Amino acid sequence: MKKIPVLILLIMSIFAVNSAQASGEAMFNSLGCSSCHGAGGHSTKPEYPVLAGKDSKYIVKQLEDFRTGVRKSPTMNAMAPMAIGYEEIIADYLAAQ
Numbered sequence: 341m342k343k344i345p346v347l348i349l350l351i352m353s354i355f356a357v358n359s360a361q362a363s364g365e366a367m368f369n370s371l372g373c374s375s376c377h378g379a380g381g382h383s384t385k386p387e388y389p390v391l392a393g394k395d396s397k398y399i400v401k402q403l404e405d406f407r408t409g410v411r412k413s414p415t416m417n418a419m420a421p422m423a424i425g426y427e428e429i430i431a432d433y434l435a436a437q
């Protein structure tokens with residue numbers, strides 16, 4: 341069962357590489373962020389935080405902290421490395437929602 345999340349991450353990373361002309365919106369959707377956090381970060385599920393309208397510096401910091409393990413969340417510790425190189429454009433997109 342442990343292999344399934346790895347496969348999902350692999351598929352997501354292929355999507356990410358294909359988005360050559362990356363916009364924050366395209367990355368947020370193609371990395372699968374919107375599947376939990378909702379379109380534009382407007383989450384409708386209580387277990388997933390709303391990201392829309394949050395300060396972009398705060399979002400970048402959280403992604404760094406998830407990536408380095410300073411902030412612990414099994415889900416986000418796995419997801420944050422996918423956003424490497426795109427943290428700022430994703431955060432700017434979300435802040436503007």
Ligand code: HEC
Pocket residue numbers: 368371372373374375376377387388389390391399402403412413415416419420422423430
């Ligand atoms: C499988 C569901 C899921 C996916 C996919 C996902 N997240 Fe999350 N995210 C969560 C959960 C759950 C939390 C809350 C973590 C905690 O604090 O325990 C969270 C928290 C966050 C936070 C911190 C919010 C805050 O208010 O502090 C940010 C920023 C974030 N996610 C960004 C992203 C980005 C960017 C992506 C895509 C690369 C992404 N997430 C993909 C479930 C997900």
